[in-house]
Structure formats: C-alpha cells, structure tokens
Amino acid sequence: MDLQTQSSAPPPPRANFLSLPFELRNEIYRHLLSTRRTRIDLGLGRARYNLQTAILATNQRINAEASKVLQENRFINITTPWTTFKQDVLVQGKFPIIAERKDKFPCMGFHLLVILDFMGDANKTVFYNYLTCLDDLPHLCKLLFYTSCEGPNFSSLLHVTLALKDPHARAKTVVPKALQESFMMPFAILKGLHGLTIKGARNKEVEKALRKAMSVPNPTAAEYLESAAALKDAGNAAFKAGDYARSIRIYIQAYEAMHFIVDGQRFAIMLDGYFASNPLIGGCFDGQRGDLVRHHLGSQLNWNIQQAHLKLEEWPQAYLWGERAISDLEYANVQQSILDGTPNLVTEAEQAKAYWRMAVACKALDRTQVWARSLMKASMFAPQDRAIRRELDALEKRLETGELAMEDFDA
Structure with missing residues (x-):
C-alpha cells in the first residue's frame, strides 16, 4: 500500500459507551454508584464514599440505566x-x-x-x-x-x-x-x-x-466485664485445643465486649467513663474498680493474642501485640503510681510473660536491640525462669565477645 492510499483510509470508529453490552455497562454503573463498591475503608469505622453521580447527567438513556443501579442502595x-x-x-x-x-x-x-x-x-x-x-x-x-x-x-x-x-x-x-x-x-x-x-x-x-x-437495660459495667472474661476463657480453651486462629478471633470478641475496637493494627478504647473507678456491683468482680479490672483483662488478652500469633509463627503480628502489651503495662504502672498509688492488678509473673514473648518475636524477626531489652526486662520480673535464663546467658556471651554493646540497650 502506498502512502497516498494509506493516508486516505478512514479512521477507526470511536468507542461508544452505549455500544458496550448492557451487562458491562451495568458493572460500570455499580463501580460508580454502589455504596459498597465506592466505600473506601479507613479502619476503626472510618470510611469515605466516592459516589460518581455526575454520570446521571450524561443523557436520558444512561440516566435511566444508571438510576436503577443507584436505587439498589x-x-x-x-x-x-x-x-x-x-x-x-x-x-x-x-x-x-x-x-x-x-x-x-x-x-x-x-x-x-x-x-x-x-x-x-x-x-x-x-x-x-x-x-x-x-x-x-x-x-x-x-x-x-x-x-x-x-x-x-x-x-x-x-x-x-x-x-x-x-x-x-x-x-x-x-x-x-x-x-x-x-x-x-x-x-x-x-x-x-x-x-x-x-x-x-x-x-x-x-x-x-x-x-x-x-x-431492656443495657449491661452494667460489671456485666460487660464478666462477658469479656467468659470470652477470654473460651479463647483459652480454643488455644489449649491447638486452634490458635480461632482463639484470636474469640479474644478479639472479648475486647469488643469491653468496648475496645480492634481493627488490624488500629486500636481504639471507647466508653472509658462507663468503667469509672466506682466499685463494681455483682458478679465475679464485685467490689473491684471497673477501670482496673478492664485494664487487667485487656492486658491478658494482649499477651494471649501475642502468644497465639507466636504459635502460628506470625512474627510481625506477635511483635505488634507485644508492643501494644508492653506500652499498656508501662503506661499503666506510671499513671497509677502518679495518680493514687493503686497497685497494678498485673502481677510480676504476667509482666515477665509479656516481655519474654516480645523477646521471642524479636529474635525471630532479628530485631536484636528490642530482643535484648525485652529479655533483660523479663529477667527482672522472673529471675529464676529457666528459659529466660538460657536466653540471657546467650545474650551475655554476645556482649562478652563484643558482638553486641551494652549501651545499645539502655532504656
């Protein structure tokens, strides 16, 4: 074909939206006008919508077709x-x-x-x-x-x-x-x-x-906490049965029973005033302070979820929950000491458990500094624990050989 013939060839026809099959047009309408398709989830209940209603003004036929999709909302x-x-x-x-x-x-x-x-x-x-x-x-x-x-x-x-x-x-x-x-x-x-x-x-x-x-009245603070404790026990049962993924799901439900919102890496605490320092009435926590019981249950759920992730060898998730548990423990210790001297319900053995599990996660992730710091903290709360002692001996050898330097682990 010579150049003159090629230049006189008609241009290819322009694509026409209405020439597309109706099923395909309908799918496009849904991507533009369905609340479920246009919802952008931002976590913790946050979201935004991006409905594109401008397409309704294109022409009468498109308006008639697209309006039917909009009406599905x-x-x-x-x-x-x-x-x-x-x-x-x-x-x-x-x-x-x-x-x-x-x-x-x-x-x-x-x-x-x-x-x-x-x-x-x-x-x-x-x-x-x-x-x-x-x-x-x-x-x-x-x-x-x-x-x-x-x-x-x-x-x-x-x-x-x-x-x-x-x-x-x-x-x-x-x-x-x-x-x-x-x-x-x-x-x-x-x-x-x-x-x-x-x-x-x-x-x-x-x-x-x-x-x-x-x-019907909503549950009292004591009833919410009892429900969370029962769910925690159910999660423990699933954990002991080796169903670690299910135990995590139940532990999250226990959090939600106390009005904590857990969404992956995002975490929010709601309704603090409902669990104020007034003594709880009735149930297994009768006479105790609701805010302290809630904090203690939350701490237990933290390290239980972390341990389940360790069992599943989900090291990043275990590290995340370890960070959350340790931050919660250290903040609570400082705040209670400053405010009223109320002792933390979390025992030294439980604190040792939280730091030890963090050390396990950090070792798997090769996060040496956090591993060493967590290990030393765990040993402060449980100096006689054999597993902690063995890891601490390994840490000390690495310090002696110069592989690690002590100043790297100052708090």
Missing part, C-alpha cells in the same frame, strides 16, 4: 437541629457520611428518615441533613449509645423519629419485614429516650420488637 437521611452533631458524632466518632445537606442528594431516594430531636432545645429553626447508608447504621447507633453513656442527660432529652418508606414505589407500600428489621433494630441499643416515634407503612411486629428491646 439503601440510603438513610439523618436530620437534626443538633448544631454540633457533625463534630460530636461524625468527626469524633469517625462516622462516614455520603453527602451533607439535602440539596446535594436530591436524586438519591432514601428508605429511612431519622430525626434526632432534643426536647427543650429552643433553636429548632435550622435542621442539618446528612446522608448515610444501611451498612453504616449500626455504627451510628453505637456512637449515639457511647454519647448517651458519657452524658447522663443525653438520652432523656433525645427524641428519635424513624420514618420508613419505599422511595421507588408509587404507592405507600410496606417495606419488607427483614429490611425493616435491618433499618430499625440497631436503635435497640438506645435506652431511656425522651421518646420514639415510628412512621410510615410498616410491619407492626418489628416496631413491637424494637420497643421491647429498648425497654
């Missing part, structure tokens, strides 16, 4: 005169919202309207609107629960209104029972509200179940 509209709601719950609680202000999401029909209203609040002229989705609703209710526990008058002033609807039905149709339960039952954790109003076409059985669950 389960949106919730939160409206409240609570001026600091965003700071108190959304920012501090790391709660993800999809959009703010109703004018930003007119095309997103919602299944549930949640009104958080405060009795006696004179400033009800301005209402703030936030859009979230069903997957995040339990987290929102948990944050409201934490706020109610920290503020004794919060629940007695809060009136919650739940309005259910099918935003895509022409008539007022009843939302399916299972979906109603998903929307309503997370609110069962809120107790002692000023009031609860439920509106919309609904199954009255779900409303009855919610009101009954809300009338």
